[in-house]
Amino acid sequence: MADTVREIERKYEAGGDTGGAAGLPDLSGAPPVARVADRGTVELDAVYYDTADHRLAAAGITLRRRTGGSDAGWHVKLPVAPGVRDEFRAPLSAGVPRSLASLVRSRTRRAPLVPLIRLVSRRDVRHLFDEQGTLLAEASTDEVTATRLTGGEGSTAWTEVEVELAQGGDPALLDALEPHLRAAGLRPSKAPSKLARALAETGTHLPEPGSGRRPSSKDDAGRHVLAYVRDQVEAIAALDPGARRGTEDAVHQMRVATRRLRSAFRTFGKVLDRRVTDPLGEELKWLAGELGVDRDREVLVERLRDRLDELPRPLVRGPVRARLRIWSGRRRIETRRRLTAVLDGERYLALLDGLDALLADPPLRPAAARPAAPVLAKAVLGDYARLAARVEHALATDPGTGRDTALHDARKAAKRVRYAAEAAVPALGKPAKKFAREMKAVQSLLGDHQDSIMARTALAAIAAQAALAGESAFTFGLLYGREERQAERDERELPQVWERASQERWREGLSG
The missing domain is CATH 2.40.320.10 (Hypothetical Protein Pfu-838710-001)
Structure with missing residues (x-):
């Protein structure tokens, strides 16, 4: 290195x-x-x-x-x-x-x-x-x-x-x-x-980033959407070296850029032709999944360490921290090797080529030439309606695996609305920024619920390894129970968080 x-x-x-x-x-x-x-x-x-x-x-x-x-x-x-x-x-x-x-x-x-x-x-x-x-x-x-x-x-x-x-x-x-x-x-x-x-x-004129065909009007929807897409494509390329080296937060930010980009393709399908963007979106989904292997491990290990630090010392029985380091270390070696192979692979390079081609010759639809504010507001509110349906379904589902799945689906929908609102900020201003903040609150709560589910899965696996080694699994069981209670608290808080986030005034601000 x-x-x-x-x-x-x-x-x-x-x-x-x-x-x-x-x-x-x-x-x-x-x-x-x-x-x-x-x-x-x-x-x-x-x-x-x-x-x-x-x-x-x-x-x-x-x-x-x-x-x-x-x-x-x-x-x-x-x-x-x-x-x-x-x-x-x-x-x-x-x-x-x-x-x-x-x-x-x-x-x-x-x-x-x-x-x-x-x-x-x-x-x-x-x-x-x-x-x-x-x-x-x-x-x-x-x-x-x-x-x-x-x-x-x-x-x-x-x-x-x-x-x-x-x-x-x-x-x-x-x-x-x-x-x-x-x-x-x-x-x-x-x-x-x-x-x-x-x-x-010596006479060299460097190519300007994103110098392909663009909409003519400064305030049309196509200009705003393409500017956002261009930012995410540049972020992926710029974060690549840090992801390869394991730089702090680079993998996470690169994954966020891929998700923002994929969400933009789906949200703004009236601006960019989905017949062109959908295949790229599938490849972005693949890349986000590969990046997530390492990022999910980082988040999970940090969560488990924090939970362990909260316990009184008498409740930490056996070599708990060492067992957690062993579990994390093995997974890190595997995930780092896999990520390097992905970033060196032809599939990843072909995706980058495809994104460059899209920016050089964007597949604009008729809505791209219309004023940005109404086009983007309608797209954001469309994503919101999708989220509302998922939250209502989750709240109506009995506790258990079915509700967990429904809440996870709602979390993904909340993230998409948040990204859409953030993308619309240059055109819609403060109303979009406030709406994005409310959607982030919903996403964060649902994200904590999903992290709790993943933490319990990991704790069960680590406890099994500890038991096979003749170590006490008491502490891992205790942490498992705490994660269960955290998930229950998240579910109880969701109606109040959703009630605030879904107030009409936030949507009225977007519509002007």
Whole structure:
């Protein structure tokens, strides 16, 4: 697995009134900097790789092979926020390391990676320390020469100043230093990276995300729905590297994006032709299921640990926590291996291709050209009517397995209404936001009920394993009983939660 570094930096170039290049000023008097140390000059030689149609650059991603400096090797940089990137490193090798190629596969798919730009930099380095001698940041002046290797010809050169925080540094330092840099004739760079500047100055025009056919009107339903769909498609691709690495919450957020997208296809069937979106929806359902294998384990283990922490110590009998770790560890190894295989598989890549094709040539129906507000409001209220029928059915069903199933179906319907309302917020404003909040309350209650059912299934399995090992199963039985009571409380609370969420005023707000 590649090494990871969080990079927080700002780049500067000479301001328009300097008449030329501006170098790094003396920052020793800029609080909290107490001392500046000269670290000399290094020569850096980097070749940047991309697909022939610049998919990585269009997504703000860089992949390079660099020699020189203390971190020579292969680097992938993924955007996190403006001025913040996660850098993944691997040792020098002849070809792109597999560990890094997998991190950009949601962008590159099956396309080969080719050398795109060569950047040779002469870097004059300074280290900034505080009064305690702690390294705050590295500031450097880079004299850069860029040469085009693929897809064009030409070269360009410039000088820039870069200030990068030390690992764990306070981002407020960058704000404190900026007035001193501006006073020296520097201005924030217009380009987000050296590669972006090199491409721009050698004549490359990157494709704009979602540049396919769109509705003409700014306020029509098609524009709003496509903007929402585009956001979810981008989220899936952007979260892919984190899901592969097991980054906290990445699998969950990627699963949410797939579910939002599938819900949008069904909810807004009057806007996007379901003959085209339904096959994609089935593939999204498959992907959400595969992502859920790992996510469901995470949620379940967290719930069981919380429940265990609530118990008085005398009621925790036997190696309960160790048994839970063993059960969780085995499942984690299995689910991580399975998820990696899914994300490397042809079925997943074909789904991403299909989503891109839909955005490039959206299958718009007549309602797409109509004003957004009434079209989207009608779609949201249609989903609400479906939810209301499911809740009423669940409340009328006798307690037991039948009611559990009905409540689970209602939960899925509540999630769909919530997603629909959230998608409609740009067109409907606060009424849709309030309605989504009410639907989320219903979804959360029903979700807790379903989690309780899943927890009981897991507790029964773990208790059986403990018994076979000659351990006490008392605590697992106790937790099982508590989960039963929690489910009963959820069922008792549902009528009151639903009564509030189904008040007419929420729906009237959507309809204007």
